Amino acid sequence: MITATEVSWRYGANPVIDGVSVTARPGRVLGLIGPNGSGKTTLLRLLHGALCSGGAGRSSGPGRSGGAGRVVVDGDELTGLPSREAARRLAVVVQEAGGTDTALTVAELVLLGRGPHLSTFQRTSRADYEIVARSLTRVGAAHLGARAFAGLSGGERQRVLIARALAQQATHLLLDEPTNHLDIRYQHEVLQLVRDLGTCSIVVLHDLNLAARYCDDLVLLGQGRVAAAGSTDEVLDPAVLEPVYGIGIRRLDLDGAIHLLFRPHEVTQERIAA
Numbered sequence: 001m002i003t004a005t006e007v008s009w010r011y012g013a014n015p016v017i018d019g020v021s022v023t024a025r026p027g028r029v030l031g032l033i034g035p036n037g038s039g040k041t042t043l044l045r046l047l048h049g050a051l052c053s054g055g056a057g058r059s060s061g062p063g064r065s066g067g068a069g070r071v072v073v074d075g076d077e078l079t080g081l082p083s084r085e086a087a088r089r090l091a092v093v094v095q096e097a098g099g100t101d102t103a104l105t106v107a108e109l110v111l112l113g114r115g116p117h118l119s120t121f122q123r124t125s126r127a128d129y130e131i132v133a134r135s136l137t138r139v140g141a142a143h144l145g146a147r148a149f150a151g152l153s154g155g156e157r158q159r160v161l162i163a164r165a166l167a168q169q170a171t172h173l174l175l176d177e178p179t180n181h182l183d184i185r186y187q188h189e190v191l192q193l194v195r196d197l198g199t200c201s202i203v204v205l206h207d208l209n210l211a212a213r214y215c216d217d218l219v220l221l222g223q224g225r226v227a228a229a230g231s232t233d234e235v236l237d238p239a240v241l242e243p244v245y246g247i248g249i250r251r252l253d254l255d256g257a258i259h260l261l262f263r264p265h266e267v268t269q270e271r272i273a274a
Contacts, residue, residue, distance in 0.1 A: 001026055001073075001074055001200060002024040002047055002072070002073050002172060002200060002202065003023045003024075003071070003072045004020065004022045004023075004043075004069065004070070004071045005069055005072075006021055006069045006070070007019075007020050007043070007046050007067065007069030007070070007071065008067055008068045009042050009046060009066070010067075015224055016039050016042045017039045017042050017043050017046065017067075017224050018223075018224040018225050019225065020039075020043060020069075020221070020225065020226055022047075022219050022226070022229065024047075024172070024217075025200065025217070026199075027198050027199070027200065028201070028216040028217060029194060029195055029202075029214060029215045029216050029217070030200075030201065030203070030215065030218070030219065031203055031211040031214075031215035031217070031218045031219070032044060032202065032204045032205070032219050033205055033206075033208060033211055033218055033219070033220050033235075034222055034244065035222070038221040038222055038223060038224065039221050039223075039224040040176075040221055041176055041204060043221065044174055044176050044202065044204055047071055047174060047202060048078075048092045048174050049078050049090070050092075050094075051067055052067060052079060073086075073089055073172065074089065084116050087116035087168065087170070088116045088117070088168075088170060088171075089170055089171050089172055090170055090172050091113070091165035091170035091172070091173050091174070092165065092173075092174045092175075092176075093158075093161050093162050093164075093165050093173075093174070093175040093176065095180060102149055102150055103148070103150070104148075105145065105146055105147060105148060106136070106141065106146070106147050106148075106152070107132055107136070107145040107146065109160060109164060110135055110136060110160060110167050111124060111128065111132050111167070113135070113166070113168040114167055116168060116170075117169070131169070135163040135164070135166040136163045138163070138193060139159040139162050139163045139166070139189075139190065140159060140189060141156065141160055144156060153181075154180075154181035155181040155182045155183065157181075158178065158182055159186065159190070162175070162178060162190060166197075170199075172199060172200045173194065173197065173199050173200075173201045173202075174201070175194065175203045176204045177204050177206065178190055178191070178194070178203060179191065179205070179207065179210060187207075187210060188210075188213075191210060191214040194214065195214050208260050209258075209259060211232065211236070212232055212236055212257070212260065213258075215232050216232060217229075217230065217231055217232065218231075218232050218235040219235075220235050220241070222244040227240070227243075227244045228240045228244075236258050236260065238250065238251050238260075241260075246265070247263070247265065248263040248264070248265060249261070249262055249263075250262075250263070
């Protein structure tokens, strides 16, 4: 379980996350949704420690960046966990992972996910390579093992990075827009995979229909604050979503699934002139 209490972050004088509290529960997928600039990625970074929410990261002046609040992972303060222990608990897939200049093959890159489970001088074993192979297979990338990571397409790289997170065998999985660059088939396959893992997972998503299908719980952010939180059924209410997204939304419940249709508000001549 990951619990964040009153976490905040600002860049200079600009608050990006303002007093947000969230809980990600074991065996469930928590989706972070909201418009561009609502703070989804910043919140995710606070939840896995890329940004420090505690006192060490607290800003001491209006011109400095910093944060406040508390993040707890399975009862332990995130800021107090040694880096190796944190990596055993938290596997992260971020958008800006880069790697286009690396000389590593796909298999070598995924093997890096085994690092938290090895002591300083311990060599990788056959079991580690088997875990790498299974992880690549699970994301549909087994055929890419010998390829140079730098030569892959954006979608292929995304699947490989998810495979590295799987090879890490952490108890929590955090993903920032994991469907970015993926075609429709792999969008659904990757999110179904995340759902089937049975871990505590947190995923940033732009596509509300994907969130409806694969998330158990949702946190809707608007201007750095929680606009709504609860089950997917509760949060994906047009009356809740429309004020935050600024677009007309119609919800259809078909065959036990939620489908959202969007209709832009009419643009009048007066609004164009303004």
